[in-house]
Amino acid sequence: xxxxTAIALVPLLPLAGFLLLGLFGKKYFRGSSGIIxxxxxxxxxxxxxxxxxxxxxxxGKVDGVYQKLIPIQYTWLSFSKDVSINMGIIxxxxxxxMIVVVSFVSLMVHIYSLAYMKGExxxxxxxxxxxxxxxxxxxxxxxxxxxxxYIFWEGVGVSSFLLIGYxxxxxxxxxxxxxxxxxxxxxDLGFLIGILILSFYSGTLDFNTLIERLTHPGSNELxxxxxxxxxxxxxxxxxVALVFIGGAGKSAMFPLHIWLxxxxxxxTPVSALIHAATMVVAGVYLVARLFPVFALSxxxxxxxxxxxxxxxxxLAAIIACTQTDIKRxxxxxxxxxxxxxxxxxxxxxxxxxxxxxxxASMFHLFTHAMFKALLFLGAGAVIHYVHGNEMKDMGGLxxxxxxxxxxxxxxxxxxxxIPPFAGFFSKEEILLAAYQNNxxxxxxxxxxxxxxxxxxxxxxxxxFWNKTYDSRLMTHGSHQGEGGFAMMLPLxxxxxxxxxxxxxxxxxxxxxxxxxxxxxxxxxxxxxxxxLGLIGIFTAMWxxxxxxxxxxxxxxxxxxxYKTAYRKFYIDxxxxxxxxxxxxxxxxxxxxxxxxxxxxxxxxLTGNTTQAVSENIKKIQSGKVQQYAIYFLVAIIGLAxxxxxxxx
Amino acid sequence: MSGSTIxxxxxxxxxxxxxxxxxxxxxxxxxxxxxxxxxxxxxxxxFWLNYQFIAAVQIVVxxxxxxxxxxxSIFLTQQAGEKLSKQKLSRKIFSALAVFCGFxxxxxxIYQHVFYVTPDQxxxxxxxxIGKKMLSVNEEGYAxxxxxxxxxxxxxxxGCIVIAMREKKTIDTEPAALDEVKKETV
Amino acid sequence: xxxxxxxxxxxxAALFFIGVYGFxxxxxxITMLMSIELILNSVNLNFxxxxxYLWPNKMDGLFFTxxxxxxxxxxxxxAIAIIINLYRSHRSIDVENAEELKY
Numbered sequence: 001x002x003x004x005t006a007i008a009l010v011p012l013l014p015l016a017g018f019l020l021l022g023l024f025g026k027k028y029f030r031g032s033s034g035i036i037x038x039x040x041x042x043x044x045x046x047x048x049x050x051x052x053x054x055x056x057x058x059x060g061k062v063d064g065v066y067q068k069l070i071p072i073q074y075t076w077l078s079f080s081k082d083v084s085i086n087m088g089i090i091x092x093x094x095x096x097x098m099i100v101v102v103s104f105v106s107l108m109v110h111i112y113s114l115a116y117m118k119g120e121x122x123x124x125x126x127x128x129x130x131x132x133x134x135x136x137x138x139x140x141x142x143x144x145x146x147x148x149x150y151i152f153w154e155g156v157g158v159s160s161f162l163l164i165g166y167x168x169x170x171x172x173x174x175x176x177x178x179x180x181x182x183x184x185x186x187x188d189l190g191f192l193i194g195i196l197i198l199s200f201y202s203g204t205l206d207f208n209t210l211i212e213r214l215t216h217p218g219s220n221e222l223x224x225x226x227x228x229x230x231x232x233x234x235x236x237x238x239x240v241a242l243v244f245i246g247g248a249g250k251s252a253m254f255p256l257h258i259w260l261x262x263x264x265x266x267x268t269p270v271s272a273l274i275h276a277a278t279m280v281v282a283g284v285y286l287v288a289r290l291f292p293v294f295a296l297s298x299x300x301x302x303x304x305x306x307x308x309x310x311x312x313x314x315l316a317a318i319i320a321c322t323q324t325d326i327k328r329x330x331x332x333x334x335x336x337x338x339x340x341x342x343x344x345x346x347x348x349x350x351x352x353x354x355x356x357x358x359x360a361s362m363f364h365l366f367t368h369a370m371f372k373a374l375l376f377l378g379a380g381a382v383i384h385y386v387h388g389n390e391m392k393d394m395g396g397l398x399x400x401x402x403x404x405x406x407x408x409x410x411x412x413x414x415x416x417x418i419p420p421f422a423g424f425f426s427k428e429e430i431l432l433a434a435y436q437n438n439x440x441x442x443x444x445x446x447x448x449x450x451x452x453x454x455x456x457x458x459x460x461x462x463x464f465w466n467k468t469y470d471s472r473l474m475t476h477g478s479h480q481g482e483g484g485f486a487m488m489l490p491l492x493x494x495x496x497x498x499x500x501x502x503x504x505x506x507x508x509x510x511x512x513x514x515x516x517x518x519x520x521x522x523x524x525x526x527x528x529x530x531x532l533g534l535i536g537i538f539t540a541m542w543x544x545x546x547x548x549x550x551x552x553x554x555x556x557x558x559x560x561x562y563k564t565a566y567r568k569f570y571i572d573x574x575x576x577x578x579x580x581x582x583x584x585x586x587x588x589x590x591x592x593x594x595x596x597x598x599x600x601x602x603x604x605l606t607g608n609t610t611q612a613v614s615e616n617i618k619k620i621q622s623g624k625v626q627q628y629a630i631y632f633l634v635a636i637i638g639l640a641x642x643x644x645x646x647x648x
Numbered sequence: 649m650s651g652s653t654i655x656x657x658x659x660x661x662x663x664x665x666x667x668x669x670x671x672x673x674x675x676x677x678x679x680x681x682x683x684x685x686x687x688x689x690x691x692x693x694x695f696w697l698n699y700q701f702i703a704a705v706q707i708v709v710x711x712x713x714x715x716x717x718x719x720x721s722i723f724l725t726q727q728a729g730e731k732l733s734k735q736k737l738s739r740k741i742f743s744a745l746a747v748f749c750g751f752x753x754x755x756x757x758i759y760q761h762v763f764y765v766t767p768d769q770x771x772x773x774x775x776x777x778i779g780k781k782m783l784s785v786n787e788e789g790y791a792x793x794x795x796x797x798x799x800x801x802x803x804x805x806x807g808c809i810v811i812a813m814r815e816k817k818t819i820d821t822e823p824a825a826l827d828e829v830k831k832e833t834v
Numbered sequence: 835x836x837x838x839x840x841x842x843x844x845x846x847a848a849l850f851f852i853g854v855y856g857f858x859x860x861x862x863x864i865t866m867l868m869s870i871e872l873i874l875n876s877v878n879l880n881f882x883x884x885x886x887y888l889w890p891n892k893m894d895g896l897f898f899t900x901x902x903x904x905x906x907x908x909x910x911x912x913a914i915a916i917i918i919n920l921y922r923s924h925r926s927i928d929v930e931n932a933e934e935l936k937y
Contacts, residue, residue: 626739
């Protein structure tokens with residue numbers, strides 16, 4: 001049986017780190033906050049691995065089906081006998097997988113930041129925020145209750161806000177963290193309404209009970225939820241669709257993706273942790289958590305998930321081909337890969353063989369965490385060396401950063417889907433699931449994978465080949481050589497993960513209904529994607545390995561398309577237009593007028609009236625004795641009349 | 649219409665008319681004199697009521713003391729000849745109105761009230777009885793208030809002197825006095 | 835008609851309110867003092883009248899009057915002293931100028 005202390009400690013150790021470093025870090029732990037953060041997270045990771053081992057190999061499986069266990073639960077707010085908000089921890093295949101991923105990647109980022117953020121003024125603050133984030137993310141994946149998920153969802157959003165805006169003296173960073181928080185908050189409105197709808201119809205907030213009541217064919221809750229409809233769509237579909245919208249905001253799906261490229265203003269390790277491997281997959285995780293409801297009771301919502309996923313994947317891939325800031329390229333590639341995960345869930349069915357998409361999506365989440373974090377940390381090493389983000393300032397760095405070069409290459413091969421690296425296996429399963437269910441999505445996904453290979457290798461060649469790097473061009477304080485042991489160790493460990501993770505038989509552990517899914521390897525099927533990947537790689541090599549004029553000529557010839565893609569399809573401008581011209585003028589300005597003139601005016605009126613009255617009353621105290629005497633006499637006469645004639 | 653009635657009305661007229669003139673005239677010396685006549689009228693009314701002692705006290709203290717004191721202070725503040733400044737008309741009207749209302753109310757109350765006269769025999773009000781009562785220490789005696797009033801007069805005396813005293817000049821500001829002191833000590 | 839209590843009360847009330855009018859209206863401190871003397875005299879007249887007409891067997895009203903006269907004299911003296919003091923600092927005894935205690 002699971003060890004409840006171990007399970008509870010997994011999120012609580014980072015929380016302790018946050019509190020310790022946040023409250024006392026500045027004064028007492030200036031230099032050692034990094035070490036403390038790393039130690040706490042190392043303990044958390046080891047505990048997570050221990051729990052994972054126990055769950056997957058010892059007690060999790062009952063009759064060949066992985067169970068959803070709830071080892072810890074206590075009632076927090078009890079509204080009625082049925083409806084209460086509990087705090088609890090759920091252990092099921094995806095949550096255990098996620099705690100391993102989150103704690104491991106977070107540990108890598110913590111170690112990496114020891115070197116990357118060295119010398120920062122607010123070093124303890126950084127580590128406290130990282131610990132806060134890790135705690136929130138672990139809490140999110142371990143929540144047994146949809147409301148608890150929402151609480152940690154917001155916690156993750158706040159941590160992301162704090163970390164993006166870490167360099168708060170840069171206006172671009174401030175604008176970016178505001179944008180991230182506002183867009184995700186806006187999406188969370190949908191999430192909250194979805195929670196309310198789902199909990200209303202199912203009468204509970206607990207995941208297990210909710211799923212049970214809304215998917216069991218004969219249940220009353222399901223009947224009422226399906227029967228009542230709004231605008232032609234059943235209430236249950238609305239509920240899960242709104243929950244998905246919340247997830248889409250957090251996972252930067254179209255059209256709520258605008259915050260992710262700007263979020264690259266934060267420090268690079270933060271981008272690696274939050275915006276590549278963990279937070280942005282929270283939306284995918286949410287859909288996976290509620291997957292039975294999606295698949296069995298609200299199939300239209302699942303179609304929505306699939307189409308949003310594929311559109312995001314395609315859009316991001318096209319934009320990534322034109323970007324010049326290396327972190328932005330990686331951000332769009334993240335968006336594209338999450339789109340893959342989303343549509344994989346979208347085309348999946350429930351139970352047994354139909355659930356291939358689910359397993360593939362989770363597998364891709366696992367491998368993506370490895371190679372995307374590796375890509376970001378490698379980019380961080382490059383940025384640390386070059387002190388800049390633009391591709392035009394780089395080139396020919398392979399001689400100067402050998403380890404970074406090799407690990408970056410491994411990650412690019414993984415994301416391009418070249419065997420035997422991890423990305424090949426997970427992508428192949430996704431494409432298989434799409435092929436089995438929806439041909440349109442399949443063809444688009446295939447094209448996108450080719451584009452993925454192209455733009456990733458465009459990035460690779462532009463950084464490490466292309467020109468010869470003239471280190472005399474370095475203006476100030478160039479680092480001789482790579483970042484040091486603390487930066488190289490995570491790169492190596494993640495590279496091992498990116499290479500070896502593909503061989504895990506994922507279907508044995510994670511599947512839509514808990515039973516084993518046999519993953520078969522179809523050789524003939526995998527030839528097409530690999531071939532497209534290789535074509536992408538060679539195209540990129542042809543264009544970018546040596547410095548030449550071909551990319552510019554292509555850009556000029558496709559000028560309109562190129563410009564649109566470079567400007568990210570003008571979506572940011574559209575949002576700005578809507579908020580500034582429509583919302584501000586029609587809603588915000590009248591509201592502000594009302595507030596300033598009527599609400600404030602009323603208060604000012606009472607103040608001014610009091611003042612005017614007092615100005616007039618104070619003239620009674622004129623200092624003239626005779627006037628006082630007159631008042632005296634008049635008052636006495638008045639009182640005398642009062643008492644003689646009226647008051648008996 | 650007996651003589652007593654005529655005298656009463658004459659005295660009443662003297663008192664009231666002098667009073668009105670005293671409060672309305674613009675020359676301060678004349679106001680003091682009209683006050684004097686008003687007080688004499690009151691003394692006359694005391695005589696008419698057969699309280700001779702009080703009438704005498706009134707004349708001695710009020711007329712011969714207080715009015716003289718007032719006249720002295722008029723001279724001290726060098727205001728005898730000039731005309732007094734006028735008061736605002738609004739103030740005059742308003743106070744006249746208030747005063748008239750007060751007077752009407754008072755008269756209304758007085759005329760509506762029925763006064764009960766005690767049936768006991770009238771006492772003889774002469775100086776002997778007044779003196780006996782004033783200085784007796786038994787139940788009906790007024791020795792205590794007499795003593796207290798005398799202390800009050802002492803306090804008033806001292807207080808007047810202190811209040812109206814000129815401020816003492818210090819030796820530093822009087823170089824002439826300093827020289828004088830020095831001369832004396834040598 | 836034989837003048838009785840009511841007539842004297844009339845006189846005394848009239849004198850009182852004349853004094854009050856003078857107190858409200860006069861600008862000079864010394865004339866205000868004169869008005870106060872009128873008021874005090876009206877009260878004296880009241881006491882004597884009540885003593886004579888309602889309680890002729892006692893002499894309380896008489897003694898009240900004696901004491902009021904004494905006290906009025908003392909008060910007038912103190913008032914004059916104050917007026918002289920005020921004159922020294924303000925150089926005038928216009929009561930409208932002594933309004934330091936205003937708002």
